[in-house]
Amino acid sequence: MHKRFVKAVFVLILQTIVTFGWWASPAAAFTSEQQLFQEAWRIVNRSYLDDTFNHQNWSMLRQQALKQPLENREETYSAIQDVLGKLDDPFTRLLKPVQYRSLQVNTSGELTGVGLQIALDGETGELVVIAPIAGSPAEQAGIRSRDRILKIDGVPTPSLTIDDAAARMRGPAGTAVTLTVQQSGVEPTEIQLVRSRIALNPVYASLDSQSGNVPIGYIRLSQFSANAPTEVSRAVSRLKSQGAQAYILDLRNNPGGLLQAGIEIARIWLDTGTIVYTVNRQGILGSFDADGGALTDSPLVVLVNQGSASASEILAGALQDNHRATLVGEKTFGKGLIQSLFDLSDGSGLAVTVAKYETPNHRDIHKLGISPDKVVPLEPISLDQVGTAADGQYQAAIEVLTSSSVLAGAA
Template sequence: MYKKVFQIGLLAILPILLAVTCWVQPAAALTEEQKLVSEAWRIVNRVYLDDTFNHQNWSKLRLNTIKQPFKDREAAYEAIQKMLATLDDPFTRFLKPEQYRSLQVNTSGELTGVGLQIALEPKTGQLEVVAPIAGSPAEKAGIRPHDRILAIDGVSTTELTLDESAARMRGPAGSKVSLVLQRAPAQESTEIQLVRSRIELNPVVAELRQVTDDLKIGYLRLTQFNANATAELAHAITNLENQGANAYILDLRNNPGGLLQAGIEIARLWLDEGTIVYTVNRQGIQGSFEAFDSAITQDPLVVLVNQGTASASEILAGALQDNGRAQVIGETTFGKGLIQSLFNLSDGSGLAVTVAKYETPQHRDINKLGITPDLVVSQEPITPEKMATEADRQYLAAIEQFATHSVLAGKS
């Protein structure tokens, strides 16, 4: 997610479950382990975005895989992982039962761990940070987007899959985990120790800012798109409207995404009409999501983004930018334009499969490219305490837009 993005809290997932059929050997001829491998193969065969399967004979791969004996369930899991690895897609992966359950929980609104969203850099295969979760141990320790994680509790991350790395960073509240980090390839690595905690994922920070006698800005920071995000943001906007807000800053910096549907619903809070996003599967444009006269406010809007703005955040920023509803300020975003769906297997394990990509309303494919702001304002990473203060150049640039422009998106 390109870079592979996995949240310990999750990327843009639209869970679906499809019943599919294809030719298989008679059921009696297969062991339980072989049936599981074949089940995984059929799901990928039906829905995977690339119908060339990375330019290989996918049917032949199935036959070669299931004809081998599997001594136990772990051997079948390993075979599935090897089969998926041939796709060269870091987002399409096998999830053991405990990993599958954890991935589902990560979108529910709370988690226990260090609070990092992580990715595999596709060119190097190195584990890197997408963004820390607001208020998490990782954020408090100063971990930044694009920091590389070299080791977890003494184990090199080159020996771990993405999900194994995530599992090692999760754990009971109060327990400790050691990470070896590298800020840039030329810099020395640093070892830090984090204490895991339960992270309440209220994803919205809201505050009314009286800038001048005539300008009351509703500042909204959205940290991720979990199950609570739409309702919490709608509640915050309504409260700010009642307090007299007449302009808004929506801060999506270091927001790694989450549920695709949450991104769509939040776009509808700001848009009365227009396309929000197109989804494209291997047959072409699969469909689109539209706004339908549900905007809470028409007040001017600026959206703040940076390199840690990813996935559903990019869908939202792109929708508001392309529809002329908001001005986007900050730095080019992360560039994750792929959509994964979750599929459960019969033994409780599961698959995350790349089933589609998305395009902005103006048909921009932002995968690996990101959203380019209307006004580029670069700045070194700042601590959460300094965000939306005088030390925050991007925030100040947003204030300046309201102060110097009488007409902004949403107002005529």
């Protein structure tokens, strides 16, 4: 009996020591730099869409990184970037404090730079243009969707992260930056751009009363920023009061933005139906639906092209699958992944792919894009020709809306 009691006490003491050691040693052992690395690692560990982590041993990558001294913040950032690179996902990335603040500016307010929305080609790793911002120096210089940016001020872009590239193109208004740009089938050219202040008001609207007997409300949406749903709603209400009987929603060269903005704008046009499904790492489907608050049921055409991406594709897919709109133009960009932003304790952040989306008909459009109902190639035009007789896609949209079949369906 005495021996059993001693053994029980010994086991209890051993368990207490082991438990205390497990609880106390990590915080004492890790430096502040290692703790920041672990903070980033844990966010990806619990949130990243692919729970195989691109078939990498995610825990082993953590152990290997923590064997490094990580003597300063730049070494820590490099270590975080190295492990994120193993995911082979250009959308999941570290954002240093300045980059993080710049990204947040992109969804509200204004910025100073050349006005390019950019991405990394997942297959080639090249820096490609999603779309120029309307009226920006880049748009005025003729830079187009799918153009490749090879150098920025002589620095090869393959050596830069997407956020480094964006930071190099931003800068004080009036300063210059030189881009080496290659368009399809053309030799690379150097283009010098003068940075300017770029307003991010995302909506332009007008009433076209020259298209036969059908007054058409034209709404061009350039970005899904925080104020976009309010501005689109105001545009629809104003055009409706002016007598609009049909609408054209122009999403060409709209690179996306906030998911919630896309959902709210879909609700402006849809009374019922699913807008988008989201699929997380467990394969669990979530959905966002219309809420019965549509502002109009008038006929609608949506214009899309190769520069229509992300939230633009969510909105276009929702309207197409619910038979609410006819899509006219070109196949869209094909970005079907959803990122969330996570704050890190030093003011930096992580953009992490946390889900993918599917259209109401369960189409996965990542790298595939959405095909329009009526294919019309985009001819090169200037900004002041968009939405005019010189705009072939716009004219095709008018033809769809003024056809007898569409008007009959709206009766």
